[in-house]
Amino acid sequence: MNSAKRFARAVFERVESVFDVMFTPAWNPFYQLGALGWFFYWIVAVSGFYVYIFYDSGVEQAYASVEYMTHVQWYAAGVMRSLHRYASDALVVVMVLHLLREFAMDRFRGPRWFAWLTGVPILWLVYASGISGYWVVWDKLAQYVALVTSEWLDALPLFGEPIARNFIHASTLSGRFFTLMVFIHIAVPLILLFVMWVHIQRHGHSKVNPPRGLALGSLAALLVLSLAYPAYSQGPANLSEVPAEVDLDWFYLTLYPLLDVMSGAALWMLVGVATLVLLTLPWLPPKRRAPHALVSLDNCNGCARCVADCPFMALTMRPRSDGSAFAQEVVVDPAKCVACGICAGACPTATPYRRRSALVPGIDVPDLTVAEIRRQTLAATAALSGAGRVLVFGCSCGPPLANLAGPAVGTVTLECIGQLPPSFIDFVITRRHADGVLLTGCRDGDCHFRLGIRWTRERLAGTRDPRLRQRVPRERLVSCWLGLDRQRALARELEAFCERLIRLGPFTRPQPATPVVAEQPSPESDA
């Protein structure tokens, strides 16, 4: 499984590199697959609502009403029908890519099992929504879908009488069945929406809207497709005739041809086993579980910055339990904590300047404590020599840093770049442990722990606490969000940064400016 994962990851990274250039990392659709799924869902919902206004659920009327939309009101209902179909197909594409990508990037284990597990029923619900949609058009494709679906369902020992009998002859077909199908086609997507909501419940600052440009581009592309290549029906259903050849929607009906080569029971077994494998994947070996974050109440002032920054909603505030004067304290939910250390990076007490007491912040991760980061920082910078000395802070999910180390380059690897309190950058530069600091990690817009790069960027820009102090010269700080596979690019950036630092020379504290005493207006002048 690991080799499959590595291969898939390599493929994704190659493709995403190209899309980074084409779309910029902020708009790269591969980093927005979940949000795009939400976006396509809403397009399907809105277009479906419009189409439903003109839909008639009678046996004869169903097809006629869809034809009316397609040919008479082609400019509105027809476009909406096409948009409804194509956005549904796009939803399948981004959903499957999202699943494969989370697998390839190993983002489904440990406390992240919840999103993975709740994603599996979403697969089923999306397919059920789409397939029931094809049914209600009642054209030849609908006839095929109705027969094959009911024959497949009949393979389950659940129904006293074969459901397929409803679709073998016009005399057995009832308009009420269409009403039921329309109900299913509305109810299942509503259940889907609920499960999608559950799916993101353990994600802080969930991304359910893609960037506006990407959303507009996707909508415009689907609209153009709807106008240029409208969705058509395939002739009215006729139960006295076999729908021998059908133009399948391969996004939704991929498995249906298999029913012509294997039994319904065998196909149920196949999809059942596949579903079971998907459901159990987060718990299959190898297991890796870093110890969760720990709170030190003696050092926690209840500021709640860690709660605001936690990407997995593992932290909550509660009334103080230790009799301290502070009103609240933070509590860690071990089941949700991924030990990324972003909480420690947000803690105002995680500062390397502390000397009078041990460096124990209000919250910390045992595998790599802030004190250990300080020790590694000092060790890495102590060995630096020459001009243009750089300390590289990277993350465990980014490029390996060992190859970068040299006489003038030291490295410290963190769990996530968001684990780095900005005061460390201040500490390294203004205390002259190095001439500059380079931050690296996952690809821009694709932090393994979701929000590490975003929070780091905001902390450095001074828009999020804890902020990087103004006194730190920004020309001595570089960020390279290049991901695991762009080591050459990182080496080039580092080399160029070293050269810039050599030109800048060693850091010197700016001399305090001579105070200017403003002239006081004389009482006479006032008069």
Added chain:
Amino acid sequence: MSALPRFAAQLAAYGAFVAVIGYFSASPTYTHVDPELGLIRLSFSHAGARSEECRRYTPEELAQLAPNMRRPMDCARERVALYVEFEIDDAVVYRAQLPPAGLARDGASTAYQRIAVTPGRHRIAARLRDSRRESGFDWEFEEVVDVAPRQSFVVDFEAQTGGFKLL
């Protein structure tokens, strides 16, 4: 990459995306059944006879029953399995023992078979045993049909309306 080439690249990416969506949403055509063939479906749902004959309660037994439970006959729930044979042009294409549905085996037995046939004239015959007898058939049906390509027939069974029928 500067703005214009980036815009062009994005256009190409969107175009490729919707081209894939547009093509695979209705292509390639799938041939479900050979369009040169016709199709006969043997499909029915019918409950066989009870596996044991009903027995009339004795007056003493009836007296022992609660008033609301008193009924003249004592019948076992279980039904016999149906036995069906289906022939096309004197060749048996389907032969099956159809067990009754339900945990207590007291439901109807069902059959659903799709049989592709070449166009032209065919003699079809269906036979069904739904009683406790060990051999022979309780219902028999025979008919000559002209099958056209893509045509779909249904051979159904309804005991109340005379047994097998062609739809």
